Amino acid sequence: MLIAENLSYTIKKHHILKGINFSIRPGELVAVLGANGAGKSSLIKLLNAENNPTEGKITFSGADLQSYSPVTLAKLRATMAQQHHVSADFTVEEIVLMGRYPHYSAKPSSADLEAVATTMQLCGVDHLSERSILHLSGGEKQRVHFARILAQLWNQQNALLLLDEPIAAMDIKFQHQTLSLARSLANKGWMVVAVLHDINLAAQYADRLFLMKNGRKMMDGTPSEVLNARNIYTIFGIDADIVVNPQTLHTYIVPQLLQPIVLNDK
Numbered sequence: 001m002l003i004a005e006n007l008s009y010t011i012k013k014h015h016i017l018k019g020i021n022f023s024i025r026p027g028e029l030v031a032v033l034g035a036n037g038a039g040k041s042s043l044i045k046l047l048n049a050e051n052n053p054t055e056g057k058i059t060f061s062g063a064d065l066q067s068y069s070p071v072t073l074a075k076l077r078a079t080m081a082q083q084h085h086v087s088a089d090f091t092v093e094e095i096v097l098m099g100r101y102p103h104y105s106a107k108p109s110s111a112d113l114e115a116v117a118t119t120m121q122l123c124g125v126d127h128l129s130e131r132s133i134l135h136l137s138g139g140e141k142q143r144v145h146f147a148r149i150l151a152q153l154w155n156q157q158n159a160l161l162l163l164d165e166p167i168a169a170m171d172i173k174f175q176h177q178t179l180s181l182a183r184s185l186a187n188k189g190w191m192v193v194a195v196l197h198d199i200n201l202a203a204q205y206a207d208r209l210f211l212m213k214n215g216r217k218m219m220d221g222t223p224s225e226v227l228n229a230r231n232i233y234t235i236f237g238i239d240a241d242i243v244v245n246p247q248t249l250h251t252y253i254v255p256q257l258l259q260p261i262v263l264n265d266k
Contacts, residue, residue: 001023001024001060002058002060002061002191003059004020004022004056004057005058006020006021006055006057007020007046007053007055007057008053008056009046016042016215017039017042018215019217020056020216020217021217022047024191025191026189027186027187027189028207029183029194029206029208030193030194030207030208030210031195031205031206032195032196032212033196033235034218035237039212039214039216040164040195041195044079044193047065047160048079048162049066050079060077060160061158071102074101074152075102075156076156076158078152078162079162080149080164082168084142086134087134089133091129091130091132091133092128092132092133093116093129095145096119096144096147096151097116099115099149100115100116115151115154116151119148119154120147122150122181123144123147123178124143124177125144128144137169139170139171139174142167142170143170143174153190158189158191159190159191160193161182161191161193163194165196166194167196175198176201179194179204180205182194182205183205186207199227199253203250203251203253204248208220208222209221209223211235212235213235223250227251227253229242232253240253240254240255241253
């Protein structure tokens with residue numbers, strides 16, 4: 001289990017996050033939602049141990065997150081960041097194999113290679129294995145990096161998977177495939193935290209929605225509990241109708257159209 005208590009993060013006396021309480025159990029997929037600048041990526045960086053909280057603490061599997069060595073933590077949690085800067089001419093298979101680096105010192109084992117092959121197939125990039133990462137589309141690169149972090153945690157129990165806008169560049173097919181795979185990993189016992197912008201996709205695949213505004217937690221609950229017109233306006237500043245699919249019982253939002261802006265030709 002991952003428990004964050006009273007987290008605050010400050011840069012030059014400016015509160016990026018303030019008083020955040022967050023938890024996730026094995027088997028859960030939690031979607032983090034909020035407007036631009038709400039603090040979603042900053043929260044991921046604290047849960048990832050990339051940054052240290054100014055106040056508060058994070059406990060992971062019963063121990064302080066900061067007590068883990070980098071290698072031990074790398075075997076238990078993996079992060080898919082928003083940006084991936086790869087300038088060298090690596091093949092797709094080489095990129096995915098990088099996820100196995102914490103598990104071997106000199107030469108990958110058959111288990112390492114099997115993890116690479118399996119995750120490439122699951123992410124739909126196995127046919128790109130010999131292609132250069134530099135020659136792929138944005139969506140293809142995202143799928144390759146998703147395969148890499150899955151390979152990093154493959155065959156681990158109660159793993160923590162942190163995803164920061166994992167589907168931003170993907171087409172609709174791979175958006176659903178990626179979130180379906182994340183859902184399957186949660187069902188397997190992993191803890192999955194995903195920063196998403198598509199509220200309706202989050203409502204379809206997540207157990208809980210964690211809504212943020214101005215660096216603070218505003219709501220935390222199931223999609224049916226937190227998705228209402230007032231909360232949507234509070235978080236995003238838009239009016240929306242709330243619809244429940246009678247077949248799946250999933251909650252959806254339908255944003256109301258904004259009136260076109262009258263532009264002055266002068």
